[in-house]
Amino acid sequence: MIEIINVSKTFDTYMAVKNISLTIQKGSIYGLIGSNGAGKTTLIKLLAGIYLQEQGTVSIDKEPVFENLNLKEKVFYLPDQPYFLPQYTTRQMGSFYRSFYPNWNEERFKQLAEWFELDLHKKIHSFSKGWQRQAAFILALSAKPETLILDEPMDGLDPVVRKKVKNLLIQDVADREMTILISSHNLREIEDLCDHIGIIHKGEILLEKELDELKADIHKIQVAYKEGMPNHLVKSLDILHTEKRGSVTLLIVRGNEDGIAEQIRKTRPVIFDILPLTLEEIFIYEMGDIGYAIKNIIV
Numbered sequence: 001m002i003e004i005i006n007v008s009k010t011f012d013t014y015m016a017v018k019n020i021s022l023t024i025q026k027g028s029i030y031g032l033i034g035s036n037g038a039g040k041t042t043l044i045k046l047l048a049g050i051y052l053q054e055q056g057t058v059s060i061d062k063e064p065v066f067e068n069l070n071l072k073e074k075v076f077y078l079p080d081q082p083y084f085l086p087q088y089t090t091r092q093m094g095s096f097y098r099s100f101y102p103n104w105n106e107e108r109f110k111q112l113a114e115w116f117e118l119d120l121h122k123k124i125h126s127f128s129k130g131w132q133r134q135a136a137f138i139l140a141l142s143a144k145p146e147t148l149i150l151d152e153p154m155d156g157l158d159p160v161v162r163k164k165v166k167n168l169l170i171q172d173v174a175d176r177e178m179t180i181l182i183s184s185h186n187l188r189e190i191e192d193l194c195d196h197i198g199i200i201h202k203g204e205i206l207l208e209k210e211l212d213e214l215k216a217d218i219h220k221i222q223v224a225y226k227e228g229m230p231n232h233l234v235k236s237l238d239i240l241h242t243e244k245r246g247s248v249t250l251l252i253v254r255g256n257e258d259g260i261a262e263q264i265r266k267t268r269p270v271i272f273d274i275l276p277l278t279l280e281e282i283f284i285y286e287m288g289d290i291g292y293a294i295k296n297i298i299v
């Protein structure tokens with residue numbers, strides 16, 4: 001379990017992280033979202049033990065992170081610009097990590113290289129940006145860390161590779177309860193991966209939520225009637241937003257999905273669909289002012 005309690009970090013006079021607290025349960029995938037300069041990398045570097053906070057505590061499984069070598073054997077940090085030793089091949093980087101990470105799995109290393117079709121014997125610096133990131137993922141996942149910290153991990157990956165990476169991450173979380181903190185400025189990109197989301201803005205956490213909790217309670221519904229929508233239905237539903245699109249009405253409704261569907265079916269609509277809501281839409285409709293603020297700060 002990751003615990004960040006009342007943590008602040010200042011550069012000269014600028015406070016990049018302001019009194020942040022958050023907890024990430026073991027086996028959870030936590031998405032830290034924020035615009036450029038929000039403080040994501042600073043928070044991540046505090047968690048990776050690269051920076052020391054001036055205030056508060058940063059711990060994993062109750063152990064303080066900073067200068068804790070035992071803990072570092074179980075944590076893998078993949079920065080936004082992956083670092084490799086100069087002139088090294090992925091094979092050589094593998095040998096380097098093998099000496100450092102006790103859980104290193106050679107079999108997996110070879111399997112992943114095959115799966116990504118990556119040449120282990122080529123110098124990493126000759127790879128394109130996307131291939132370098134794939135090499136970094138192969139190394140990170142072969143180290144079998146208990147905690148994986150990823151800063152903007154999907155940058156430069158094509159959609160097919162993104163899907164592969166997401167599947168691998170989910171598999172490791174399911175198989176051995178790996179904990180992941182993943183930062184991104186793109187809500188859409190990580191919404192299908194994370195079970196918790198934290199929004200960071202100007203060094204502060206604006207909002208933190210469990211995704212299932214967010215998604216279970218709000219629904220996008222499309223209905224059409226021969227003679228307009230019945231008034232009693234409008235009154236009985238907890239409608240957050242209504243939009244007319246020709247003869248079809250689009251509703252954003254809060255409440256239990258089955259209950260809402262039953263009420264609508266009773267009114268015999270000619271069209272009735274429940275559509276998926278994106279996380280961005282949920283933020284906007286569910287959180288009013290905060291939702292609109294969030295819309296303006298993330299893509």
Ligand SMILES: Nc1ncnc2c1ncn2[C@@H]1O[C@H](COP(=O)(O)OP(=O)(O)OP(=O)(O)O)[C@@H](O)[C@H]1O
Pocket residue numbers: 011012014016034035036037038039040041042043185
């Ligand atoms: N080493 C540093 N020295 C001085 N200021 C820094 C340093 N690192 C970060 N900052 C400042 O702290 C703030 C937060 O930066 P940080 O890199 O954590 O943001 P971020 O959310 O990761 O942004 P991005 O999405 O652009 O990578 C910024 O204003 C940045 O200029």
